[in-house]
Amino acid sequence: MFAKVSRFVGEVKGELRKASWPWESDPKVKGFKKYKELVDSTVVVLIATILLAGFVSFWDFICTTVLNFITKLGH
Numbered sequence: 581m582f583a584k585v586s587r588f589v590g591e592v593k594g595e596l597r598k599a600s601w602p603w604e605s606d607p608k609v610k611g612f613k614k615y616k617e618l619v620d621s622t623v624v625v626l627i628a629t630i631l632l633a634g635f636v637s638f639w640d641f642i643c644t645t646v647l648n649f650i651t652k653l654g655h
Contacts, residue, residue: 602618612619 602615602621604614604616
């Protein structure tokens with residue numbers, strides 16, 4: 581059992597070394613410049629989330645208003 585776990589951890593480490601990480605690997609780069617790609621990607625995701633939330637809220641408001649109007653016609 582220990583051998584399987586050890587082999588698994590070794591394989592995971594090997595795969596993680598192959599991965600492309602969203603920060604600068606150059607040790608000379610310091611501060612926020614090192615994480616520029618990560619920060620830019622995070623900003624894009626936040627903006628997209630806000631826009632999607634606004635879009636869904638707008639259509640929810642429209643559908644609710646239309647359904648309230650239709651249901652009030654019957655009374």
